[in-house]
Amino acid sequence: MRKVWLIILMFLLSVQHVLAADLIYRITHNDQDALVLGEIVQGIGNSYKIDVIHVISGRLPQKTITLHTDF
Numbered sequence: 001m002r003k004v005w006l007i008i009l010m011f012l013l014s015v016q017h018v019l020a021a022d023l024i025y026r027i028t029h030n031d032q033d034a035l036v037l038g039e040i041v042q043g044i045g046n047s048y049k050i051d052v053i054h055v056i057s058g059r060l061p062q063k064t065i066t067l068h069t070d071f
Contacts, residue, residue: 038053
């Protein structure tokens with residue numbers, strides 16, 4: 001019985017706040033400028049530099065983009 005309580009306690013303490021979005025809705029309702037595959041090459045604080053490998057939909061004028069996360 002102690003093991004069960006220990007597992008429950010560990011689970012409750014390990015739960016973290018996460019953010020999520022409805023990906024299918026965003027892709028099908030034009031909620032983005034472009035959908036790309038890329039590689040994160042640099043991350044400083046809340047800013048990430050991404051080298052675009054392939055553009056799935058949309059258009060990009062350059063092959064490097066910067067993503068700012070202000071959550």
